[in-house]
Amino acid sequence: MRLLLDEMLFHTARLLRIFGVDAETIKPKNDDELIRHAAKNRQTLLTKDVDLVSRAKHYGVNALFLRSDKIEEQLIQIKQELGIKFDFPNKTRCPMCNGELLTVGKERIQKMVPENVFQNHEKFWLCERCNKAYWEGGHWENIKRLYEKISS
Ligand SMILES: [Zn+2]
Structure with missing residues (x-):
């Protein structure tokens, strides 16, 4: 939908x-x-x-x-x-442009993210539409908490 x-x-x-x-x-x-x-x-x-x-x-x-x-x-x-089912984090979209996010290997985003982010994270996504890179940053815990709250 x-x-x-x-x-x-x-x-x-x-x-x-x-x-x-x-x-x-x-x-x-x-x-x-x-x-x-x-x-x-x-x-x-x-x-x-x-x-x-x-x-x-x-x-x-x-x-x-x-x-x-x-x-x-x-x-x-x-x-x-x-009747929409959320399937986060298996399915996730770019908060900026609504494009689908694809899980990508670290090497793919190395030049796109700050060095400390690259060193400290293993999981990255790339927006197939606007090409923005995402990782489990500072807001991640809040987002997960909200997701659990609305899923219970
Ligand atoms: Zn995007």
Whole structure:
């Protein structure tokens, strides 16, 4: 399932990507453009705007109103109501561009990351779309904790 999130849900989108969900955000000129984009790409629109949900549905676009302002509760609602299974860290996406991350060998990223990062980490990912390298950095524990919380 592909998701399109309202710009306001930028942080939620980033976490969905880290947890492996295809979650796009765009900067539309107006709501119509957002709805058209979701229709064209067969995406489910996620928003905190009740009116936008009814307009999207009017145009035959699947849309979900997120009740909570808390990201943790939003993620649980998305899992439950859209029936999406997260398979993190087996599946993970680039938080910046939504591209798929591929596990790569150390030698491949040696010139792309700082020396101390290269020395201190064994596991690396590379975004197949924007070519950004990732490793289990400082936020990793927080992300893992959040994942366990929403998975229990
Ligand atoms: Zn990327």
